Amino acid sequence: MKQSQLFSKSSKKLSEAEASKNAQFLIRGGFIDKSSAGVYTLLPMGLRVLEKINAIIREEINAIGGQELLMPTLIQKKYWEKAGRWDVDVIFKTSSSITKEDKQDFEYGLGWTHEEVITAIATRFINSYKDLPKSVYQIQTKFRAEARPQGGLLRGREFSMKDLYSFHESKKDLNEYYEKVIDAYHKIFKRLSLKALLTETGGGAFTTERTHEFQVLNPAGEDTVFYCSKCNFCQNQEIYDPKEHKNCNGQIESARAIEVGNVFRLGTKFSEAYSLNFLNKQGERKPVIMGSYGIGPTRVLGTIAEVFNDEYGLIWPDAVAPFNVHLIGLTGKNSEKIEKAAESLYEKLISLGIEVLYDNRDLSAGEKLNDADLIGIPNRVVISEKTLSKNKLEIKKRNEKGSKLVDEKELLAMLKK
Ligand code: ATP
Ligand code: MG
Numbered sequence: 001m002k003q004s005q006l007f008s009k010s011s012k013k014l015s016e017a018e019a020s021k022n023a024q025f026l027i028r029g030g031f032i033d034k035s036s037a038g039v040y041t042l043l044p045m046g047l048r049v050l051e052k053i054n055a056i057i058r059e060e061i062n063a064i065g066g067q068e069l070l071m072p073t074l075i076q077k078k079y080w081e082k083a084g085r086w087d088v089d090v091i092f093k094t095s096s097s098i099t100k101e102d103k104q105d106f107e108y109g110l111g112w113t114h115e116e117v118i119t120a121i122a123t124r125f126i127n128s129y130k131d132l133p134k135s136v137y138q139i140q141t142k143f144r145a146e147a148r149p150q151g152g153l154l155r156g157r158e159f160s161m162k163d164l165y166s167f168h169e170s171k172k173d174l175n176e177y178y179e180k181v182i183d184a185y186h187k188i189f190k191r192l193s194l195k196a197l198l199t200e201t202g203g204g205a206f207t208t209e210r211t212h213e214f215q216v217l218n219p220a221g222e223d224t225v226f227y228c229s230k231c232n233f234c235q236n237q238e239i240y241d242p243k244e245h246k247n248c249n250g251q252i253e254s255a256r257a258i259e260v261g262n263v264f265r266l267g268t269k270f271s272e273a274y275s276l277n278f279l280n281k282q283g284e285r286k287p288v289i290m291g292s293y294g295i296g297p298t299r300v301l302g303t304i305a306e307v308f309n310d311e312y313g314l315i316w317p318d319a320v321a322p323f324n325v326h327l328i329g330l331t332g333k334n335s336e337k338i339e340k341a342a343e344s345l346y347e348k349l350i351s352l353g354i355e356v357l358y359d360n361r362d363l364s365a366g367e368k369l370n371d372a373d374l375i376g377i378p379n380r381v382v383i384s385e386k387t388l389s390k391n392k393l394e395i396k397k398r399n400e401k402g403s404k405l406v407d408e409k410e411l412l413a414m415l416k417k
Pocket of ligand 1: 113144146153154155156157158159160161259260261262294295296297298299300
């Protein structure tokens, strides 16, 4: 991509309405645009990052047998009523200003979660123990009337969610799948370079059993967790009990954290509301046992931006960076020669399948280099009169201090790694 053609432009100006680091950098770098409180556009570069996050999630959820589908966002009132979730605070309802006779048909709640819809669908396909277990997921926009959208992408009124639902004949089978999802989540967050602590918490309205969240320690988080510096003990403040930290002499610390995902044993709450039953091996009719598992890809994007930055801008981990190389031609006196060399390297990198943002704009060296720091692409490659005179290129990793002069062969070897 040539930067002169990029739809967005970066900006030095801080946005007054945004208190969080992730929103500041993402808006200034041209990754997102704020539409209203808690509602953002993902600009082309932001969408590139989100799609990389989604691809990692898909790979790991597919690997544990999750099948992707896509449910509607317009969900009629009758669905919500069945499980008693029409009159909840977070639901956005469509306006009833429609004056048709069949007004009822036009009463929708925008999807803020999809247990109701998926359970209703499952009644068509699950009748017998032979149909179990099953698991399906989607990655979709969710809508929630959050009272206080805050922290940029961390808490939005419109946001993306990967929601996975599983169906089982027994608690044992649910528990086994629950552990598989936990494993998959560990892999996902590791690939995203996030250190996410498996955290015990309460079951809220669904269950008296413990459930689990994945929490990334960060001051921008809204949760507080208590974790051990030595073992895997980590509990959300909501349920924290020091007596449960056993067989370990490690110190308990507490810190703010961002919940990037969670896993839930739903039990039979929804299957009972929707009569989602199956015939077991003994021929008895039983309610299907369900689990639900969320990750918020847009919150994850915000979390990565919140964690990986310095005073100059973002520092994307390789796996999710919008581009792998930021190629910069510093055109001085010898501008034609430099442009030619940069252009030819750009073509070469692209032909090798390397994702390049090529800054071919007519701007000062300072402006280009500051922009590169703000946007945060992992490898910055500069061609200038100085480098060209030595038949070399300058490469600098965004997460390292020093730069290096290398020839093209060495550069390609470094980028392939
Ligand atoms: P929270 O406690 O932060 O409100 P939640 O318990 O409501 O989260 P779920 O309803 O289970 O979360 O949603 C699953 C995932 O979706 C969360 O782990 C989080 O990553 C993401 N998520 C939830 N609410 C939001 C939001 N308002 N904005 C962005 N992401 C969200
Ligand atoms: Mg919530």
